[in-house]
Amino acid sequence: MRRSELTEFAVEEEGFKLKIRRGANGLPVVTSSGRGSASPFAIVADPAVLPIVASAAVGGTPAPFPPAAASAPAASTAAPAEEAGVAYIKSPMVGTFYRSPSPESKPFVEAGAKVAENTVVCIIEAMKIMNEIQAETKGTIIETLVESGQAVEYGQKLFKIKQG
Amino acid sequence: MKTPRPAPEVLILEALLAAGPGGHVSGVALARQLDVSRVAVWQHMEKLRAAGFAFEGVRARGYRLAAQPAALSAPLIAAHLRGHGRDCPLTLLDEVDSTNEEAARQLAAGRPAPFAILARRQTQGRGRLGRAWHSADNGNLYASFAFRPRLAPVRMQTFTLWMGVNICELVANFCHAAPGLKWPNDLLFSGRKAGGMLTEARMDADEIRDLVFGLGLNVNSPAAAWPRELAGRAISLAEHTGAPLDLNHLAAALIGRVLLAYDRFLDGTFAETFADLWNTYDVLRGQPVTVLQGPERVSGTALGIDDEGALVLRNAKGRTHRFRAGEVTLEK
Numbered sequence: 001m002r003r004s005e006l007t008e009f010a011v012e013e014e015g016f017k018l019k020i021r022r023g024a025n026g027l028p029v030v031t032s033s034g035r036g037s038a039s040p041f042a043i044v045a046d047p048a049v050l051p052i053v054a055s056a057a058v059g060g061t062p063a064p065f066p067p068a069a070a071s072a073p074a075a076s077t078a079a080p081a082e083e084a085g086v087a088y089i090k091s092p093m094v095g096t097f098y099r100s101p102s103p104e105s106k107p108f109v110e111a112g113a114k115v116a117e118n119t120v121v122c123i124i125e126a127m128k129i130m131n132e133i134q135a136e137t138k139g140t141i142i143e144t145l146v147e148s149g150q151a152v153e154y155g156q157k158l159f160k161i162k163q164g
Numbered sequence: 165m166k167t168p169r170p171a172p173e174v175l176i177l178e179a180l181l182a183a184g185p186g187g188h189v190s191g192v193a194l195a196r197q198l199d200v201s202r203v204a205v206w207q208h209m210e211k212l213r214a215a216g217f218a219f220e221g222v223r224a225r226g227y228r229l230a231a232q233p234a235a236l237s238a239p240l241i242a243a244h245l246r247g248h249g250r251d252c253p254l255t256l257l258d259e260v261d262s263t264n265e266e267a268a269r270q271l272a273a274g275r276p277a278p279f280a281i282l283a284r285r286q287t288q289g290r291g292r293l294g295r296a297w298h299s300a301d302n303g304n305l306y307a308s309f310a311f312r313p314r315l316a317p318v319r320m321q322t323f324t325l326w327m328g329v330n331i332c333e334l335v336a337n338f339c340h341a342a343p344g345l346k347w348p349n350d351l352l353f354s355g356r357k358a359g360g361m362l363t364e365a366r367m368d369a370d371e372i373r374d375l376v377f378g379l380g381l382n383v384n385s386p387a388a389a390w391p392r393e394l395a396g397r398a399i400s401l402a403e404h405t406g407a408p409l410d411l412n413h414l415a416a417a418l419i420g421r422v423l424l425a426y427d428r429f430l431d432g433t434f435a436e437t438f439a440d441l442w443n444t445y446d447v448l449r450g451q452p453v454t455v456l457q458g459p460e461r462v463s464g465t466a467l468g469i470d471d472e473g474a475l476v477l478r479n480a481k482g483r484t485h486r487f488r489a490g491e492v493t494l495e496k
Contacts, residue, residue, distance in 0.1 A: 054237075069426040092367060096458070096489045102294020125489045127321035127473060129363045130292070136369065149458040151488075158330045 058121045085164055086142070088157040089135055095126030097158065099148040107148075109159070121159060124152065139163040170242060172198050172208045177217075177243035180229040190226035212239070234303065234373045234384075236284055237239030237412055244416030251278040252419050259301075261288040263308035264364055264378040270310065271366075271374040277312045278426070280419050289380060291360050292349065299395055303408070305415060309422050310374040313430065317365070320372060322473040326347055326434050327377055327443040329489045330425040331359065331418070335381075338414055339405045344447035347466075347475045347492060351381070352447055355494070356399035358382050364380060377422065448492060453477065457490035465490075 091097070099107040099122055109121045115135040124131045142160040146152055170178075175198050179189045209219055211226070216233030217240075234238060238256040245252060253276075260266050260283040267281045283306045289299030299306055302330035313320070328345050335351070335358075336342040343359070344352045349381035359381040366374040390398050392435045402408045428434040443449065448466035455462050455477060464479035475487040 007245055092370060094488070098293070105294060124493070125292075126317060128324035129317070129320055129365050131317060131365045131372070133367055151458070162185075 012119070037147060065126050083161075085139075085162055087137060087139070087161050087163050088145075088161040089121060089125060089133070089137070089161055091152040091154060091156045091158055092133065093126045093131065094154050095124040095152060096148045097148065097150050097152045098123040098125065098130075099144065104150075107144070109135075111141055111143055115139060115141060115161070133158070135159075135160060135161070139162055170246065171239060171326055172200065172204070173212055174240040174242045174246065176205065176208055176212065177229070178246050180219075180227065180263065180489055181243055181247055183228070184227070184436070188222055188226040188228045191219075193226065207221040215239075232412070234411065235301075236282060236305075236415060240412040241282075241416045244413050244482060245419055248416065248420045250416075250420040250423060252423055254419065255279065255281050257281070258284045259283060259287060262286050262290055262378075263306050264376050267308040267376045267378070268308040268364065268366070268374060271312070275310070277310050279310050280422075281308045281310070282415060284307065291356060291362050295361060297380045298391060298398065298452055299380065300385070300389070302386075302389050302476075303402075303411060304394070304400065305379065305381040305383050305411070305418065307381075307415065307418065308376050309419075309426070311377070311426060312373060312418040313375050314371050315430075316370060316436070317367070317372055320365070320375075322438065323429060323452075324361055324377075325442060325469065325473045326429055326438055327379075327422065328361060329438065329445055330421055331361070331379065331381070332445045333441065334417055334421045335359075335401065339401050339409060341401075341405055342381060342445065345442070345445040346447055346494070347469065348473070348489075349475070353399045353401070353404040355447075356397055358399050358401060358404070360482070378427075379418070379422075381418070383411055383414060448494065452495040454493045454495060455485070455487050455490045460490075462487075463495070 009043065101108075101123065109115060109119065115121060116138050117136055119135045120132045121135050122133050124133055126127070139161045142162055144159055145157050152158065175334050175462050176194060179197055179286050180187075191205055192355055194205045198205060198208075198236065213219070214239060216235070217229065218231035218232075220228045220230040222228065236256055238254060241256070242254060245254075251306045255270075257266070260281070263281045263286060265271075265288075266283075267279075270279070270281070271277065282298075285298030285301040286297070288304050289297035289306060289396060325345075325348060327351065328351070331351060332343050341353070346352050349361040350357055351361075353364070359379060362378040364376045364378070365372045382398060384402045385400045387400075387403050446468060449464050449468045453464070453466045455475065462477060462479060462485050464477040467476040467478055467484075470476055470486060472488070475490070475492065477485045477487065479485065
């Protein structure tokens with residue numbers, strides 16, 4: 001969203017409502033409502049994630065590539081919702097969360113760690129690719145919200161972070 | 165792709181390779197191709213001799229490539245690549261911690277992609293979740309390929325699997341023996357590991373900015389060279405086929421194949437053949453397997469993969485499970 005002039009965009013579809021607007025700090029703010037699904041945002045904004053939920057039959061019709069335009073601007077960081085200056089690093093994809101590069105090594109970050117935008121905070125294994133996830137915001141890690149090895153959903157909160 | 169003029173050594177080797185095993189190329193022709201004097205050609209050939217090449221000169225006919233080094237040689241790989249009509253910036257290192265790490269570092273430093281990093285030896289060769297990959301200087305390949313796809317991660321879901329079938333096709337063509345693929349990233353011969361793949365990515369907001377595809381391929385290592393913990397579990401292509409392979413030619417063919425596979429993945433044409441190829445090489449399909457994913461442990465019959473590359477399993481009660489990641493054990 002930062003790359004475009006858009007300040008707000010909304011999607012409404014079958015009981016889902018998604019609204020993304022640019023917050024006062026320039027970061028995207030996402031609001032959504034709908035059925036109590038874990039990630040309505042993912043389903044609305046990114047149809048390619050849908051087959052994980054919906055694909056039941058093996059050898060059915062192959063899913064075509066999702067349109068490249070289905071980008072998800074608010075994936076990594078969301079603006080503060082509760083306390084001022086507190087934000088969450090969210091999962092940009094469905095996958096498996098790892099706190100460290102190998103089970104024996106130290107976590108990338110722990111509570112109290114200062115991070116910059118490009119600090120690697122975790123790995124998410126998805127689509128057989130190990131994805132290094134960066135903080136995308138400057139601040140101090142308050143809490144890790146997910147256990148290593150746990151499956152994470154699109155948009156799921158991974159770390160609580162105090163910005164600044 | 166903008167390519168700088170190749171080194172004279174590469175052009176000499178390319179001309180001699182093109183002439184075939186019994187063919188000769190005259191010094192005059194080489195000098196003309198390189199646009200240098202015959203003395204300069206001779207000097208470049210001296211350099212190649214020092215690197216393990218041998219040239220046989222026959223009066224009135226010219227030079228023939230009489231011997232080439234068995235170990236990896238950057239100019240020889242480049243000459244083979246040009247012979248296949250491909251060009252790819254290539255760095256060959258004597259030793260590195262991990263070719264994937266080096267490729268990631270060079271991407272981060274801004275080196276234009278694609279490029280390939282090869283090493284004769286890795287000190288911290290690794291697979292998924294930081295597991296060690298035996299990486300001695302023993303005639304095997306350790307290679308990583310760096311790309312900047314600028315794609316949403318969801319577009320990459322079958323990337324590693326697609327690269328896997330391409331490596332299988334390459335190996336099958338090269339040594340006339342088809343390996344098997346064990347989901348998600350292992351190449352097997354007779355149930356033993358012949359190769360492993362590791363794809364790593366760096367995200368930039370919602371896109372994959374840096375992508376590194378790494379491959380460890382056991383090519384020429386003798387059976388006796390494996391450390392005890394790998395004996396009986398690892399195998400090289402040479403061990404399987406009974407004859408050593410031309411490592412440099414294979415490395416060049418690999419680079420060409422990976423670049424082509426990457427292009428087909430990005431333009432979407434891979435989808436025409438991917439499912440069939442996967443089924444050709446899938447060693448798990450129809451087999452009893454156990455999958456471990458975090459705390460979850462499920463046994464059943466492997467049914468293949470779904471559209472997203474997830475492993476599909478049916479348990480004894482007929483329930484279908486899908487795994488996006490996990491450890492698979494083939495039950496004997």
